[in-house]
Amino acid sequence: MATKHIIVTGGVVSSLGKGIISSSIGKLLQSRGYSVTIQKFDPYINIDPGTLNPYEHGECYVTSDGTETDLDLGHYERFTGIRTGRMNSLTTGRIFKTVIERERKGDYLGKTIQIVPHITDEIKRNISVLASTTGVDFVITEIGGTIGDIESAPFMEAIRQFKWEQEGNVLNVHLTYVPYLCAAGEFKTKPTQHSVKELQGDGIQPDILILRTEKHLDRHLLDKVSSFCNVAKDCVFQSENLPSIYEVPLNMQAQGLDTAILRCLGMDDAATVSDMTQWKAFVDKYYGASRSCEVALVGKYDLQDAYKSIREALVHAATHQEIKVNIRFVNSENIDASNVGEALRGCAGVIICPGFGTRGTEGKIEAARYAREHDIPTLGICFGMQMMVIEFARNVLGYTDANSNELDPQTCHNVIDMMQEQKTITALGGTMRLGEFACRLAPTSLVRRIYGIDVIYERHRHRYEFNSAFREAFEAAGMKCSGINPDSGLVEIVEVPSRRWYVGTQFHPEYSSTVLAPHPLFVDFVKACNL
Numbered sequence: 106m107a108t109k110h111i112i113v114t115g116g117v118v119s120s121l122g123k124g125i126i127s128s129s130i131g132k133l134l135q136s137r138g139y140s141v142t143i144q145k146f147d148p149y150i151n152i153d154p155g156t157l158n159p160y161e162h163g164e165c166y167v168t169s170d171g172t173e174t175d176l177d178l179g180h181y182e183r184f185t186g187i188r189t190g191r192m193n194s195l196t197t198g199r200i201f202k203t204v205i206e207r208e209r210k211g212d213y214l215g216k217t218i219q220i221v222p223h224i225t226d227e228i229k230r231n232i233s234v235l236a237s238t239t240g241v242d243f244v245i246t247e248i249g250g251t252i253g254d255i256e257s258a259p260f261m262e263a264i265r266q267f268k269w270e271q272e273g274n275v276l277n278v279h280l281t282y283v284p285y286l287c288a289a290g291e292f293k294t295k296p297t298q299h300s301v302k303e304l305q306g307d308g309i310q311p312d313i314l315i316l317r318t319e320k321h322l323d324r325h326l327l328d329k330v331s332s333f334c335n336v337a338k339d340c341v342f343q344s345e346n347l348p349s350i351y352e353v354p355l356n357m358q359a360q361g362l363d364t365a366i367l368r369c370l371g372m373d374d375a376a377t378v379s380d381m382t383q384w385k386a387f388v389d390k391y392y393g394a395s396r397s398c399e400v401a402l403v404g405k406y407d408l409q410d411a412y413k414s415i416r417e418a419l420v421h422a423a424t425h426q427e428i429k430v431n432i433r434f435v436n437s438e439n440i441d442a443s444n445v446g447e448a449l450r451g452c453a454g455v456i457i458c459p460g461f462g463t464r465g466t467e468g469k470i471e472a473a474r475y476a477r478e479h480d481i482p483t484l485g486i487c488f489g490m491q492m493m494v495i496e497f498a499r500n501v502l503g504y505t506d507a508n509s510n511e512l513d514p515q516t517c518h519n520v521i522d523m524m525q526e527q528k529t530i531t532a533l534g535g536t537m538r539l540g541e542f543a544c545r546l547a548p549t550s551l552v553r554r555i556y557g558i559d560v561i562y563e564r565h566r567h568r569y570e571f572n573s574a575f576r577e578a579f580e581a582a583g584m585k586c587s588g589i590n591p592d593s594g595l596v597e598i599v600e601v602p603s604r605r606w607y608v609g610t611q612f613h614p615e616y617s618s619t620v621l622a623p624h625p626l627f628v629d630f631v632k633a634c635n636l
């Protein structure tokens with residue numbers, strides 16, 4: 106069949122959860138046997154979010170092909186289990202860069218380059234290329250930002266054209282917000298009506314509306330929206346706040362969203378049967394968890410979205426064991442030797458988070474020391490692993506000035522050093538060691554037992570690495586280098602075998618954990634936390 110397209114737009118306010126809705130639609134279509142991929146357009150001028158502070162847009166998610174992307178790509182992968190890549194994450198910056206580079210090459214010789222048609226053509230080309238290279242049944246394209254923003258205008262025009270040109274194969278799902286006014290005791294649909302009007306003003310008639318709401322909406326309200334917005338009654342849905350984002354696909358299915366999508370695209374809904382059994386079992390386990398544990402997340406960003414993938418990987422791993430994991434954020438900037446015990450009190454496990462720069466690093470090192478000395482299961486990720494190495498060097502090897510060159514370029518004990526190939530790089534955008542690399546696991550190590558295989562592939566995002574000049578000293582003192590890159594010899598995993606569970610990974614295991622395939626390291630970490 107010709108690829109069908111679902112374009113997801115949002116109105117009224119941002120942060121409505123377009124990523125969750127796009128992922129849920131993907132999951133529901135997959136559950137009927139269709140193949141899907143999901144793509145995001147971000148209307149900012151950065152080429153990718155790799156240079157953004159997490160306070161701007163949350164964590165930077167890294168795909169296996171080494172693209173630094175928006176955190177919504179993480180939802181796409183976690184919900185659907187698909188692998189995304191460079192073609193799944195586009196920004197205004199990248200679209201413009203391609204067009205401008207082509208202009209300089211002379212590809213448009215003699216022509217005036219304009220938003221319409223050149224930028225809009227490039228946007229449409231990126232949707233079509235994803236369809237043709239993946240050959241999937243459905244491409245879901247999420248447009249970041251909110252309808253009416255100046256910066257989303259070229260995307261809206263591109264979609265209008267695309268929908269017109271590919272008649273019958275393109276569907277628009279528009280997500281809006283219905284606020285509840287306490288003083289009036291009423292829900293208000295006016296912002297939704299305005300948002301749809303704005304979309305219609307751009308020449309796009311939404312096919313399906315999803316109303317985000319904090320409380321359940323009555324049918325008559327949905328019908329009112331239907332009548333004011335020219336959208337069929339059975340194409341207006343609500344997405345209420347739910348305790349778990351993983352319930353959203355089930356909730357949307359119960360309302361018939363998948364059926365409506367197929368019908369609007371002229372497909373026979375009776376031709377396929379949805380199987381959400383495994384998904385439902387996961388959600389049941391989430392709500393039915395009989396045990397719970399608390400895990401400390403030691404990081405410097407006091408923001409839910411900054412460590413999104415780590416939080417979700419913990420949920421996946423714990424839920425599969427019918428455990429509820431409560432995450433305690435511990436701000437490493439406030440940690441020192443005098444209060445670390447208090448900060449970590451009662452935590453069954455500790456995660457030392459990734460990061461860049463000096464702020465909050467001494468707190469991470471203190472947390473790593475406390476967890477090692479008190480034998481608390483600990484997972485250090487990327488920068489977190491580097492902090493574990495520095496801590497071990499200072500307190501076990503006695504290198505009191507041990508540090509990373511990133512934090513102290515003068516130290517004699519640069520146990521973490523800049524990677525050789527990074528030393529000549531000056532530009533900061535997209536130049537780290539990015540994406541999936543092989544790692545060979547040491548035969549008798551904890552990680553070899555956990556993964557059950559000799560060679561693993563995990564995703565990276567860093568410039569610094571364990572300094573192999575110190576490897577012998579570490580191994581002799583009890584920190585084992587248990588994962589090595591077979592091509593470069595880089596140390597990718599360290600562990601302390603005398604501890605119950607003390608592992609640091611230079612890679613980011615959290616990026617590849619999914620709902621139906623939790624990551625083995627997180628699964629074993631949570632298990633160790635509950636022994």
Ligand code: GLN
Pocket residue numbers: 458459460461462486487488489511566567568569570
């Ligand atoms: N700042 C460290 C490096 O560049 C770690 C990066 C990270 O945690 N992703 O190596």
